Amino acid sequence: MSDPLAPTDPPAHTAPLPYDAISHLRTDAIRLVEIITDHGFDHDVPSCPGWTLRDLAWHIGGVWNFWGRIVAERVTSVDVPRSWEESPRPSDAFLVDWVMAAHTSLFSALADAEPDEEVWTWTGSNRDARWVERRMTQETSVHRWDASNAVALPYDIPTAVAADGIDEYLMWFAGRGATADATPVGGTVHLHCTDTGAHVAEGADDRAAVGGEWFVSDLTPSGATFTREHRKGDVAIRGRAADLVLWLWKRDAGPVEILGDAGVAERFRTYTDLR
Numbered sequence: 001m002s003d004p005l006a007p008t009d010p011p012a013h014t015a016p017l018p019y020d021a022i023s024h025l026r027t028d029a030i031r032l033v034e035i036i037t038d039h040g041f042d043h044d045v046p047s048c049p050g051w052t053l054r055d056l057a058w059h060i061g062g063v064w065n066f067w068g069r070i071v072a073e074r075v076t077s078v079d080v081p082r083s084w085e086e087s088p089r090p091s092d093a094f095l096v097d098w099v100m101a102a103h104t105s106l107f108s109a110l111a112d113a114e115p116d117e118e119v120w121t122w123t124g125s126n127r128d129a130r131w132v133e134r135r136m137t138q139e140t141s142v143h144r145w146d147a148s149n150a151v152a153l154p155y156d157i158p159t160a161v162a163a164d165g166i167d168e169y170l171m172w173f174a175g176r177g178a179t180a181d182a183t184p185v186g187g188t189v190h191l192h193c194t195d196t197g198a199h200v201a202e203g204a205d206d207r208a209a210v211g212g213e214w215f216v217s218d219l220t221p222s223g224a225t226f227t228r229e230h231r232k233g234d235v236a237i238r239g240r241a242a243d244l245v246l247w248l249w250k251r252d253a254g255p256v257e258i259l260g261d262a263g264v265a266e267r268f269r270t271y272t273d274l275r
Contacts, residue, residue, distance in 0.1 A: 014131040019160040021130075021137040022110065028137075028144040029103045031155075032060065035147040037096055045150045047251045048275070053150060058089055060143050061099035067132050068106035071113050075120045106136060123172060138165045142249055149253075162241035163196050163212050167228070169248050170214060174224035177273030182221070185271055187234030187264035189216040193241040212241065219271055235260035235268075250275040 041054035048056060065087065075081065090098040113119075113129040121127045121135075141157045142165070148155035157165070196212030215231040216224050236259040237244065243254035250269065258265045 014128055014134055017130070017134060017137075017164065019158065019164070021133045022107070024158070024161055025110075025133070025137045025140055026107060028140045029064075029107075032140065032144045032147050033057075033096060033100055033103070035144075035151060035153065036099075039151045041092060041095070043150045045146050047146045047149055053147060054092070054095065056143060056147060056150075057095055057099050060140065061095075061102040062087065063139055064099075064102040064106040064136070067136055068102065068109045070119050071117075071129055071132055072105065072109035074117070076118060076126050078120055078122075080120070110136070134164070134168060137161065138168055141165065142246070142251070145246060145251070145253070149251075156240075157242040157245065159193075159195050159241045162245045163193055165245040166191060166193070166214065166241065166248060169245065170216065170224045170226050172223075173274055174216070174226075174272055175219050175221050176223075178221045178271050180221060182271055182273075183267055185219045185264060185267045187261055189219075189264065189268050190214070190231060190233035190236040191216070191244060192230075192236055192238045193244060194238055195240045216268070219268060233260070233264075235262065235264040237265055237268075 036053050036057050039053065041052060041057070043053045045051040045053060045056050051059075066081070069075070069084070070081065073080070089095075110129060110133050115130045115133075116128045118126045119129060119132060121131055123131075138161070141161055145155055145157060191214040193212030211228065213228065213230045214226050215229055215233060216226040218225040237247070237256060238259065239247070239256040240254055243256055246253040247256045247269065
């Protein structure tokens with residue numbers, strides 16, 4: 001999963017989440033590190049082509065370290081992270097300790113920050129620490145799945161986290177990486193979780209919890225135009241929330257049902273050049 005520096009057009013503040021993000025971030029990080037420790041660095045990660053668990057460890061440690069510094073140092077300008085020197089990649093002997101230290105720093109920074117405290121993000125605007133908390137929970141949950149899948153351990157992203165991950169994907173990632181000459185989706189898309197209720201979080205315009213259905217009317221390099229509703233599209237993509245969010249991130253987990261124009265579904269999935 002990518003964390004680019006380039007800005008995008010922003011909507012408003014992050015709403016309170018319908019799950020305990022800190023608890024999920026702690027548990028998923030611990031389990032991810034345990035998998036790497038128990039199984040070694042050399043396992044291929046099929047969902048991240050070309051990566052081994054060693055590469056996954058280096059990636060997630062770098063992400064945790066980066067956002068931990070953003071929050072701990074109360075960074076509010078892109079000029080600050082652009083001035084940071086890239087950390088040297090640790091040797092295998094120290095890689096796990098380095099990853100664990102990165103997670104501890106991130107966790108401590110989020111625990112110490114006020115949820116509404118402003119920090120820089122790549123969204124085009126500074127946002128609250130809760131935005132980082134959400135982003136890191138989603139990042140870590142998907143990469144825990146990557147690690148589990150690599151060593152054939154069962155793991156399902158919890159339904160509330162996964163449904164929120166679909167919403168976050170549509171808000172901040174859909175369309176990113178696509179070029180102006182990318183093949184248009186050519187239709188509308190209805191995403192439908194089969195295992196969510198009708199809960200909607202209150203308190204902000206960019207609601208973090210949804211009833212599990214989205215209607216995407218357009219997708220361009222500038223992002224997705226979507227509503228949170230049940231509405232017929234040219235294609236409906238249905239499945240458990242955990243399977244749908246992984247499908248969006250180009251991972252094949254459990255079955256996803258495609259009803260309608262399968263070409264629209266495939267172009268929608270491949271339009272965003274991130275995984």
